[in-house]
Amino acid sequence: MSVVIFIDHADGHVKKASLEALSYGAKLAAQLGTTAEGILLGTVTEDVSALGKYGVKKIHHVNNAAFDQLDAQVFTKAIAEIAQSAGAKVIVFSNNLSGKAIAPRLSARLKAALVAGAIALPNTSSGFVVKKNVFSGKAFANVSLNTDVKIIALNPNSFAIHMEEGGAAEVVNANVTADAPKVKVTATNKVTGEVPLSEAELVVSGGRGLKGPENWGMLEELAKLLGGALACSRAVADAHWRPHHEHVGQTGLAIAPNLYIAVGISGAIQHLAGVNRSKVIVVINKDPEAPFFKAADYGIVGDAFDVVPKMVDAVKKLKGVS
Ligand SMILES: Cc1cc2nc3c(=O)[nH]c(=O)nc-3n(C[C@H](O)[C@H](O)[C@H](O)COP(=O)(O)OP(=O)(O)OC[C@H]3O[C@@H](n4cnc5c(N)ncnc54)[C@H](O)[C@@H]3O)c2cc1C
Numbered sequence: 243m244s245v246v247i248f249i250d251h252a253d254g255h256v257k258k259a260s261l262e263a264l265s266y267g268a269k270l271a272a273q274l275g276t277t278a279e280g281i282l283l284g285t286v287t288e289d290v291s292a293l294g295k296y297g298v299k300k301i302h303h304v305n306n307a308a309f310d311q312l313d314a315q316v317f318t319k320a321i322a323e324i325a326q327s328a329g330a331k332v333i334v335f336s337n338n339l340s341g342k343a344i345a346p347r348l349s350a351r352l353k354a355a356l357v358a359g360a361i362a363l364p365n366t367s368s369g370f371v372v373k374k375n376v377f378s379g380k381a382f383a384n385v386s387l388n389t390d391v392k393i394i395a396l397n398p399n400s401f402a403i404h405m406e407e408g409g410a411a412e413v414v415n416a417n418v419t420a421d422a423p424k425v426k427v428t429a430t431n432k433v434t435g436e437v438p439l440s441e442a443e444l445v446v447s448g449g450r451g452l453k454g455p456e457n458w459g460m461l462e463e464l465a466k467l468l469g470g471a472l473a474c475s476r477a478v479a480d481a482h483w484r485p486h487h488e489h490v491g492q493t494g495l496a497i498a499p500n501l502y503i504a505v506g507i508s509g510a511i512q513h514l515a516g517v518n519r520s521k522v523i524v525v526i527n528k529d530p531e532a533p534f535f536k537a538a539d540y541g542i543v544g545d546a547f548d549v550v551p552k553m554v555d556a557v558k559k560l561k562g563v564s
Contacts (some may be wrong), residue, residue: 268297294411378515399498444470451506509534
């Protein structure tokens with residue numbers, strides 16, 4: 243019996259969301275008095291055994307480039323085989339794009355109860371109860387998992403990464419073959435030179451209050467200075483001021499950065515649904531009645547064209563750049 247954690251990667255590097263899942267899985271294993279093991283499909287450039295510092299004792303690695311491209315059906319079968327041979331009782335994913343694609347399929351395949359969007363370790367004092375966000379983060383639900391094998395998909399940025407000094411995991415080559423892909427990838431368009439929005443710790447986001455695409459320069463400058471990514475409201479993407487991959491919200495990307503700076507965005511419920519898991523929200527809006535202020539940790543009532551350049555200057559001064 244063990245806890246196994248799916249390790250997701252892109253461009254040869256393990257994703258931050260998976261480091262959180264590893265830390266979560268290791269803590270859960272300690273809580274259950276068992277060990278944590280990782281499942282890694284595909285090739286990575288980093289030292290796999292070093293992932294032991296996140297608390298996993300063993301990593302089942304399928305070092306096969308056929309797994310470098312996500313195909314949810316192929317991955318589900320491989321993960322099921324490894325998890326079963328490892329005698330896994332709990333399987334942990336990040337509730338990111340890969341986790342959302344694989345975990346429900348694995349749940350059906352293994353007849354294992356799934357809680358998607360977990361935000362805390364289970365309460366195991368009586369049963370196995372996992373807390374999750376519901377109604378776009380407006381409420382919590384405590385979900386009781388009653389099957390023998392259980393699956394948890396952890397919301398990104400809801401569990402801190404824990405590291406142990408010098409921990410090294412045993413890496414075993416898992417003998418699993420990749421089925422022929424069910425999905426044919428015809429083209430991949432990569433956004434280069436920027437922080438990927440889904441992984442960004444800091445996001446600067448603009449709404450219709452910016453008046454037009456020509457005014458995005460100041461947001462770009464602020465985001466670049468802070469090492470963050472750009473986002474926008476749907477109204478902005480619909481108007482073709484910004485590309486749709488930057489649109490956050492109920493119908494866009496759901497993000498959970500440490501800092502979300504919203505400029506000229508009203509704070510409609512559909513927008514909040516994608517950003518209300520941010521650790522700290524700063525709202526800049528000239529209307530003191532804008533609904534976004536209710537969700538803000540810090541608010542600046544003012545004109546974006548006045549406030550943002552002042553912020554840019556302040557950050558430059560702080561960083562000693564001209
Ligand atoms: C089914 C459905 C799904 C949706 N999904 C999404 C979604 O995923 N994401 C999303 O964002 N929206 C979504 N929407 C749309 C959402 O309801 C809002 O219409 C949208 O978020 C508004 O975008 P906005 O805040 O940029 O624009 P507006 O509502 O027009 O707000 C602009 C804000 O800018 C402020 N402002 C104006 N000038 C300045 C200035 N100079 N300085 C500072 N502030 C200024 C104004 O006071 C105002 O608060 C969805 C709607 C529906 C019906």
